[in-house]
Amino acid sequence: MSAADKARAKAEQAIGRAKKKAGRATGDADKAGEGRLQEAKGNARQAKEKGKDVLKDE
Template identity: 50%
Template sequence: MSGTEKSKAHAEQAMGKVKETVGRAVGNERMTAEGRAEQAKGKARHAKEDAKDAFRP
């Protein structure tokens, strides 16, 4: 996995976790949902890069 894409995936997951935590703390359902979505997006990016790496010679 390229270092740049790996960093983006981890940053996206971390930002999502922060947003979800803050959303729960203030009772904002929308922010909580957005945080979960960002985490899922980061995990998907990570999985995509892992798949690309699996097929590289």
């Protein structure tokens, strides 16, 4: 995984976690859901990049 892609995935995960926590703390279900979605996108991006690394190493 390139450093830029890894950083992008981690940033997306962190922003999603922050939104999710903020939404839960304020009782805003929409914000919490948005955070969960963004965190999942970061997780998916990270999994995609790891998969590309595995195929590249073979």
